Amino acid sequence: MGVLTDVVFAPAVGPLKxxxxxxxxxxxxxxxxxxxxxxxxxxxLDLEQRLEAGAIDEDTYEAQETVLxxxxxxxxxxxxxxx
Numbered sequence: 001m002g003v004l005t006d007v008v009f010a011p012a013v014g015p016l017k018x019x020x021x022x023x024x025x026x027x028x029x030x031x032x033x034x035x036x037x038x039x040x041x042x043x044x045l046d047l048e049q050r051l052e053a054g055a056i057d058e059d060t061y062e063a064q065e066t067v068l069x070x071x072x073x074x075x076x077x078x079x080x081x082x083x
Contacts, residue, residue, distance in 0.1 A: 035075040044068050 006013075033039060047068065051061040 035071060035078055037072065037075050037079075040068055040072045040075060044072075 044065065047056075047061060047064050050056045051058070056064075
C-alpha cells in the first residue's frame, strides 16, 4: 500500500519533498558559514581595524566583539562534538 500511495501522491508531495530537501541544504550551508572559524576571525580583525580607523565607537566594537566571540565559542564546541 505504501508504494501505491507514493505513486498516487507523488505529483503533490514530490515538489514539497524537494523544497524541504533544498531548505535543509541551504540551512546547513548557512550554518557552516556562520560558524566557520576563519570567517569569524576575519570579522574580528575587520572589526578591530574599523575601531582603529575611527569608523565605529568603543561601544559598537564591544557589542559586535561579544557576538563574534560567542560564535567562535560555539564553532569550537561544534568542532569538538563533530558537527
